Amino acid sequence: MGCMTMSSAKINAAIDNLKEAGVRITPQRHAILEHLIQSMSHPTADEIYKALEGKFPNMSVATVYNNLRVFKEAGLVKELTYGDSSSRFDCVTTDHYHIICDSCGKIVDFHYPGLDEVESLAESVTGFEVGRHRMEIYGVCPDCKRKH
Amino acid sequence: MGCMTMSSAKINAAIDNLKEAGVRITPQRHAILEHLIQSMSHPTADEIYKALEGKFPNMSVATVYNNLRVFKEAGLVKELTYGDSSSRFDCVTTDHYHIICDSCGKIVDFHYPGLDEVESLAESVTGFEVGRHRMEIYGVCPDCKRKH
DNA sequence: AGACTAATTATAACGATTATAAAGTAATAA
DNA sequence: TTATTACTTTATAATCGTTATAATTAGTCT
The missing domain is CATH 3.30.1490.190 (Ferric-uptake regulator, C-terminal dimerisarion domain)
Known part of the structure; x- marks a missing residue:
């Protein structure tokens, strides 16, 4: 099982999770989720915004923040707040x-x-x-x- | 030994510490330090600012931030950064x-x-x-x- | 006193995040 | 199918904590 396959399995699981919670899967939400799962880093909202501006030239930064909040409320994402300026976001998989x-x-x-x-x-x-x-x-x- | 006495002992120790590091003890610095040591809480910069505006009606909020940084660099104060908006400041006594x-x-x-x-x-x-x-x-x- | 350095003040700037309102999109009901 | 409704995105402005700037004040050292 290749790496991409594992990622898409995770993405699908996350999407099912959201659907059950009654959250619509918009293209933007899909892309943000995909980026969070596939990037091995712990990106800031702005990093996500910049990473996706190729695919979504009109996406607003508010959309990133809104959806990170939605994912947080669904328990899919954790916000990491260190001393520095901006929060980082981490996909919740196993406790670590x-x-x-x-x-x-x-x-x-x-x-x-x-x-x-x-x-x-x-x-x-x-x-x-x-x-x-x-x-x-x-x-x-x-x-x-x-x-x- | 009363509580005030213990506090002033701590304040004096902190002041000696700063003097040795070549830091001038201005009235503002003394007051900020005193407030940090005597208040049992972990105040934000703004809380310190407001607490001292009676004594120092003209003190700038920048002075509070500047001096908190000075105290941090001297190892007297720790900055606590939680998820919420503003940092809190804690006098370094024993590890906890x-x-x-x-x-x-x-x-x-x-x-x-x-x-x-x-x-x-x-x-x-x-x-x-x-x-x-x-x-x-x-x-x-x-x-x-x-x-x- | 005079010169130099540091500290404070007032204010403006900055950057991350949130709020608002308008426009777009999907789901549902008639 | 069309109308209605709720949800989502977008663009933009507002907010708030913090930092930078420049001018003023205060302290230190000959």
């Missing part, structure tokens, strides 16, 4: 964390079993009812290490 | 994490030994040279639980 290069900004996924222990400690110490957590690791990626 | 209420936005500190294991796993899996990490836990605080 991100490690971010301080030097070039590259974001790499990595898996870790979970941090239930931290959550339950926080719960008992603070009295909160814990729902979720976020974690990012920062460092220098192999490429940037080599360059220094 | 934050737990945030999804309902009212309250931020509570909590301590946890550390997540060295996660860092070293990430390092070996990704080839990054890991420097630090951030983590936040989200949930519903006791007050908001009661209200529902």
Whole structure:
């Protein structure tokens, strides 16, 4: 099974998901979703907008934002908010964390079993009812290490 | 030893720290630092600005931002960037994490030994040279639980 | 005091995101 | 099929946090 085939399977699954939620699949939505799934990066709204302006010369940047919100509400996409100016968007597949290069900004996924222990400690110490957590690791990626 | 005394000890320590780094202690800087240390919250730049406009009716919001940057560079203050619009600022005392209420936005500190294991796993899996990490836990605080 | 440097102020600019209103498109009902 | 309705996109303006700029003020050092 080739790479493109896997991508289109993911796209189809996502589209079915949206249809069930009563969301119309417009050409723009399809393209944004496709771009999110096929690009291995974690693009900003503007990057998506620019990547698709060839296919959709008249698409508005508001359409990108609107539909990213729709996808978020459907649980298909997560918004990643780091310190820098603009949000990045990540297709929700399996749970994973991100490690971010301080030097070039590259974001790499990595898996870790979970941090239930931290959550339950926080719960008992603070009295909160814990729902979720976020974690990012920062460092220098192999490429940037080599360059220094 | 009363609470005010402890606060002023912290303020003095912070001021000594800045002086050693060659930073002038202006009245504005003193007030911003004092507010950051004494307020138990994690204020935004605008909240600091508004809190001090009684004492400094002519202070510019740029002064708040400028000095928060100075404090950050001196290692006295950490900028907290969550998904919402504006950054929050936290005096660096001891290492701690934050737990945030999804309902009212309250931020509570909590301590946890550390997540060295996660860092070293990430390092070996990704080839990054890991420097630090951030983590936040989200949930519903006791007050908001009661209200529902 | 005089010269130099740093800090503050007021204001304008910037950039990401959101709101608005008009026009287009698809779904549904008569 | 046509009319009605709701949804979507587009273009544009507005908003808001933050940063840059230039002028003024204040502190430091001979």
